[in-house]
Amino acid sequence: MRPGLRDVIDAVRARERTLTVYASDASLADALRAHFASQNVRVRHEPLESGVPRVEVSERGRVRATVDASSVSDFVADDPPLKRVGEDVAYREILEAVDDATFTACDVDAMLHASREIEDRAWRADRGTLAAGFQFPAAFEAQRHTYEVLASGGLDVHVFVPGGLDDPVDEVTVHEAAARRVDPWFVLYDGGGERPQKSALLAEEGVLGQFYGVLTYDPGLVDDAFAALDLPHG
Template sequence: MGLRDIVSGVESREKTLAVYAPTDALAAAVRDYFASQNVRVVHEPVADPADARVELVDGDGPVVSADVHAVEDLVSGRANRDFGEVVPYRTILEQLDRTTFTSYDHTQMLTASREIEDRAWRVGAGQLLVGFQALSTFKTQQDAYRLLAETDLDVHVYGAPDANVDSVGTTVHATNSPEIRETWFVAFDGGPDPDQKSALLAEERDGEFYGFWTYDSDTVDRVFDAVPDTANRSTA
């Protein structure tokens, strides 16, 4: 099974984000941010700003809650941060496991990728596979990957050879494989802790990305198995 087959095979499941706030402004921003995902956003008015919060809910009630200021940072694009920085909205993203997204652009893909990269950095060991489609995109992320390579992570980067790049301590796989050129992935095997397994996988279609992120161990393993050039990649 290839990477694109995995994207096609993930079942879309609608989830609901309830925004408790005095006005609909934040709910509207959250709705716009998640418009490309199978996520329903509802506004629940509250009179007291101290009661403002964002909750992910299912049929049984609230699953997780996040501070409204953190969610504001996420949907406004201010969420880029250094590795290891605590981000209160992470619990929301983790619970959106295997919720499909569509129409992501490069900026949104880089933001989503940082969640998986940050988890790998915090563990500091294991194998991280990253496919940016083209090495020119990896070139824009080399400062971050230099930090990742300073840990005990075994980092492998894949991309079409459209630029000369410094490996910055990673193993670079220059390849014109259609699976690499047409998909974007970041997959972490969890290192010593299988519960830390996570992956982001998307297929580019007409200049936009369709895919999902997951913390499901079996799905992450499938992504690892589908990455081309496995025979030439050492085991961490």
């Protein structure tokens, strides 16, 4: 049986990262624990009697990055957005190391913002395949103009809508989802032949309008998501 989108989410969930803080006290560990509370990151504190305080990121016992604790302290104090990976800062390694393990809780506005990030990336490239799932037909209708614009150039655009659409959209391939609602919410872009541009948003709705999912730029995970939808992709 072909893996589904929930299998991709479960694969991300399984990628728990551990941040181990080697420091004389637990204050930095506590701050990091609070900062990453909604993400798939475990924080540990190891007392340090001598040496330079540091933070290690590990996955299944393998160290992925080591960063001086002072730069991480600045990161927590300033509270910048998690995705400042492209900036030339010392704690960039920490963000890069946890990026493909991010499993966050967010509201509808945050989900729309993340969707827009991927749609904008695809629009600027104007090539490749963009796919999106809409939980209800009305959700697509609210975004109809956006997808008309996205499909007006070189993008191959696919949308999944429960029951399909009564009024088709030029140049958009509409897939009639069998379920009464599309779940999980997803927006996928195959990068248009550029692996660094691959991106995917996958999220399930929980309680009180919160969504739990991943915004990932891991090419393998993006390919898995496209394969789950049985869509051709680059």
